[in-house]
Amino acid sequence: MSAPEASNGLEKDVNSVPSNGGGAPIQPQMSAEEHQVARAAARFGYGPLAHVNTAEASLPPFGGEFQPGLYKSVEGRKFANPAPLGLSAFALTTFVLSLINMGTRDISSPNIVVALAFGYGGLVQLLSGMWEMAVGNTFGATALSSYGGFWLAFAIVLTPGGFEIGEALGETGPDPTPFFNSFGLFLMGWFIFTTIMLFCTLKSTVAFFLLFFFLDLTFLLLGIAYLHRDAEGGVNVPVQKAGGFFGLLAAFAAWYNALAGIADTSNSFFIIPVAHFPWSPTGRTRRSKTDREQA
Incomplete structure (x- = not known):
């Protein structure tokens, strides 16, 4: 049976009340309201009236639209892809902060990041x-x-002479332990959130997964640097530098994914490879095509 015939049969089955052959209608098992709900559910592919192909019923990775490698083409869309803009904003702000965390050019104060954190990131x-x-x-x-x-929250904490959060926690006082502990817990909370996001990238692309993997390690190491301090009670500098290094990797991964989302046939001579996982929908499709071609 073709798809239109199946659809017409579905509508016919839903709208009609079967009989027992003697003209007396059989009482439906669902009420009219339940039928209406079931019909609505069937249109979206679930519920007792839905016809689901179990071989193709696996869910796509979170809509398949955040990682550029699986994003819909620009033709026929009412909205542009907003992901490269967000990825670029994240990348630049993370890049500058990570260089400061690594002690580049002997810069120790992250004040310059406050402007980026408010305006761009x-x-x-x-x-x-x-x-x-x-x-x-x-x-x-x-x-x-x-x-x-x-x-935004990071900028609020570090705004010089603004919200005075650091001063209230003793950041510049003789015992900055309350500030270090508070900021460490702040970063560890973002490590937990990033881990949750990381799990949702396992069906996407390698490039997209690496972005969240590097970012996850960044939050973890920076949180440890503030919670597990050095012998003098200050920030654990080696761990902080390690966090800055993985932050740089996260920044470049974000820029790479942004470029992959921007470059298309309208502005680029080549498409950026994003390396689909073998178990992702695109990876399975490509592998099945290769198997058929080899057969």
Whole structure:
């Protein structure tokens, strides 16, 4: 039976009340309201009236629209892909902060990051997350909006002479332990959130997975640097530098994914490879095609 015939048969079965052959209708097992709910559910592929092909019933990775390698083409779309903008905002802010965490050029104060965290990594990334929500991508909206919120919160904490959060916790006092402990817990909370996001990238691409993997290690190491301090009670510098190193890797991974999302046939002579996992939907499709070609 073809798909239109199956659809017509479904509508016919739903709208009609069967009889027992003698003209007396058989009482339906569901009420009219339950039938209406079931019909609505069937349109979206679930419920007792849905016809599901179990061989193709695996869920796509969070809509398949945040990682550029699985994003829909620009033709026929009402909205542009907001992911590269959010990834670029995240990448630049993370890049600068990671260099400071590594002690580059003997810079020890992250004050310059406050401007980026407010304007680019915070505001712009938050806006791109809201546009991900507009295109119906739950993962993209959650990730980009959350990390935009992270940079805004980070800037609020470190704003010199502004909110005085660090001063209230004794950051510049004789015993900065309360501030270090508080900031360490702040970073560990983001490590937990990033781990949750990391699990949701296992069906996407290698490039996208590595972004969250490097970021996860960054939050973990920076949190440890503040919670497990050195012998003098200060920030654990070697661990902080290690966190800065993985932060650099996360920044370049974010830029790579952003480029993969921007480059298409309208502006580039080549497409950026993102290396699909073998168990991802695209990987399985490519592998099945190869098997058929070899057969």
